[in-house]
Amino acid sequence: MITAATAPYRRAAPAMGTMFSVHLHDADPTVARAAGDAIDAFFAELERLEAMFSTFRPDSEISRINRGELELAESSAEVSDVLDACAWLDHASGGAFRAFPPETPARLDPAGFVKGWATDRAAERLVEAGFTNWCVNAGGDVRVAGTPRNGQRWRVGISDPNHPGAVRATIELSEGAVATSGTAARGMHLWDGRSAERVDNFASFTVIGPSLTWADAFATAGFAMGGDGIDWVNRFAGYQALAIP
Amino acid sequence: MKEPRASFVRRAAPVVALAAGGVALWHSLDASSANSLRLAARLPAPPPTNTNAGPGNGASQSTQPAGNANPGGASGTTNTTIASTVCAHPVQVTGPVVDTRWGPVQVRAELGVGNHVCSADAIVYPNERQRSVFINQQAVPWIDGEVKTQGVNFDAIGGATYTTYGYRQSLQSILDSRAKK
Numbered sequence: 001m002i003t004a005a006t007a008p009y010r011r012a013a014p015a016m017g018t019m020f021s022v023h024l025h026d027a028d029p030t031v032a033r034a035a036g037d038a039i040d041a042f043f044a045e046l047e048r049l050e051a052m053f054s055t056f057r058p059d060s061e062i063s064r065i066n067r068g069e070l071e072l073a074e075s076s077a078e079v080s081d082v083l084d085a086c087a088w089l090d091h092a093s094g095g096a097f098r099a100f101p102p103e104t105p106a107r108l109d110p111a112g113f114v115k116g117w118a119t120d121r122a123a124e125r126l127v128e129a130g131f132t133n134w135c136v137n138a139g140g141d142v143r144v145a146g147t148p149r150n151g152q153r154w155r156v157g158i159s160d161p162n163h164p165g166a167v168r169a170t171i172e173l174s175e176g177a178v179a180t181s182g183t184a185a186r187g188m189h190l191w192d193g194r195s196a197e198r199v200d201n202f203a204s205f206t207v208i209g210p211s212l213t214w215a216d217a218f219a220t221a222g223f224a225m226g227g228d229g230i231d232w233v234n235r236f237a238g239y240q241a242l243a244i245p
Numbered sequence: 246m247k248e249p250r251a252s253f254v255r256r257a258a259p260v261v262a263l264a265a266g267g268v269a270l271w272h273s274l275d276a277s278s279a280n281s282l283r284l285a286a287r288l289p290a291p292p293p294t295n296t297n298a299g300p301g302n303g304a305s306q307s308t309q310p311a312g313n314a315n316p317g318g319a320s321g322t323t324n325t326t327i328a329s330t331v332c333a334h335p336v337q338v339t340g341p342v343v344d345t346r347w348g349p350v351q352v353r354a355e356l357g358v359g360n361h362v363c364s365a366d367a368i369v370y371p372n373e374r375q376r377s378v379f380i381n382q383q384a385v386p387w388i389d390g391e392v393k394t395q396g397v398n399f400d401a402i403g404g405a406t407y408t409t410y411g412y413r414q415s416l417q418s419i420l421d422s423r424a425k426k
Contacts, residue, residue, distance in 0.1 A: 023400070088291060135401050142403040159404035167402065180404040204404055214292060236292040 008148075009035040015046045016115055017056070018139025024126070025133040025148050038129035042136075045122040052078060053114045055107075066107045082117065086110050089217055090193065093232070097221035098193025112190075116141060116179055116216025123212075141179040141219075143212040161203035161244055168244055169206070177212035181205045181223035192224040201226040202243045209239035 009032055012021040022042055024035045054060045061079050064070035072080070086099040099110040119138040123145075126134050133146030135154060144154040153172040160168035161182050171178055181190060182204030192199045205223040209215040214236070222229030222241055233241035 085291075092291070137401050137403070140403050142401045144401070148400045154400045157399040157402045157404075159402055161404065167399070168404075170399075171403075178403045182404070206404065209292070211292075235294045237294065238292055 009039070011039050013043055015043060016050050016054075016118065016139070020046065020119075020139065021137045022126070023135040024131050025135070025146070026131060034129060035131070038126050038131055041125035041129065042122045045125055046118055049078065049114070049118040049121060052076060053082070053110065053118070055109050055111065062108055062110065082110050082113060083108070085117070085217070086113050089113065089221060093193075093221040093225065095194045096192055096224040096229075097217070100193075112220040113217050115139070116177075117213040119143060120211060120213045138212070141177070141212060141216050143177045144173060145175055147174060158204070158206055158242070158244075169242060171208055173208070176208065176210045177215040179207050179212060179215035179219045181219040190220065190223055199224050199226070201229070202245055204244045205229065206242045206244075207233055207239055208242065209236070215239065
């Protein structure tokens with residue numbers, strides 16, 4: 001039996017080509033409406049950003065930039081921010097992270113950065129609504145805050161890429177993010193910007209750290225780097241890599 | 246060339262230039278301008294790099310040639326006298342992945358004359374507590390081997406990039422429905 005004090009309010013919904021779930025653990029049933037509104041705001045923000053960045057939507061800013069219909073100078077502040085961050089990552093990773101797919105090197109695709117960043121942005125809606133204990137799962141990339149119950153830490157299982165249905169690693173944390181890059185679930189969708197080739201260096205590559213924005217970005221870059229990616233990630237204060245071969 | 250506040254392509258490069266040579270454009274940023282990229286307030290600032298520990302700390306590039314490694318800079322310090330002679334020209338070797346009760350471990354070592362171990366570092370490991378203050382204070386990672394979800398209470402399952410199609414079979418979907426009564 002679930003008691004009112006710890007009953008989470010949960011919702012799962014598709015967004016950004018994957019499945020998101022939001023768990024609010026301090027949602028009392030008497031304020032379930034507030035929880036519902038906060039989660040509505042979460043998904044509305046995701047949708048707003050997806051409409052801006054999706055390369056699958058012809059009317060997104062990224063698609064319009066790629067068709068030459070939108071000047072970068074005219075793009076929104078969010079697009080400029082993300083492209084700035086992608087440029088920083090490109091340099092910080094020695095070119096391993098690159099927002100131009102090898103097959104279409106003249107076309108921007110910042111998807112390797114956007115999902116984690118957008119999830120952090122959307123999660124601000126939960127904080128603004130007054131929720132302090134929550135967990136967001138963005139298609140396998142997890143961001144948590146507060147506690148799931150009685151001051152305990154959140155327990156995040158890392159699924160075993162070599163054995164579907166099994167958990168390989170367990171990470172406990174009270175605040176922060178766990179992001180994973182891998183090709184097990186989605187095939188060869190990652191590339192190394194240095195060689196301009198698709199890569200499959202690990203079964204999965206997980207980064208733990210304070211923000212999902214950078215954990216996700218470092219997981220993408222670290223996966224592309226291969227063995228050097230672990231040391232590279234660990235250089236950043238607060239971030240740690242865990243690779244499964 | 247060095248613009249202290251080079252904001253990438255934000256206010257400068259026309260789309261035509263991007264389409265014609267996007268990759269070259271990104272290469273044109275040098276390290277100093279990348280460091281001073283002005284990221285908007287709402288974008289979390291990139292984290293600083295650690296100033297101590299970490300075998301990769303001494304190298305500013307992502308790739309580390311074997312001959313350029315720095316033995317002793319990692320977790321274990323080697324005898325400097327030995328290192329200066331026996332380890333003058335170490336050979337880098339990578340061991341097999343070994344499954345331990347804590348998870349997979351793979352070690353990369355540098356061997357000097359007579360297979361003396363000049364340096365060794367785990368490149369795949371379940372846990373490396375010393376590397377991150379954050380880990381010590383905020384998170385405790387460990388590896389349980391192939392733990393099935395039965396009997397283990399997880400709050401979230403990460404790692405897989407679930408598609409909407411496959412989501413119903415995923416571990417996270419179990420969590421989403423388990424306590425929802």
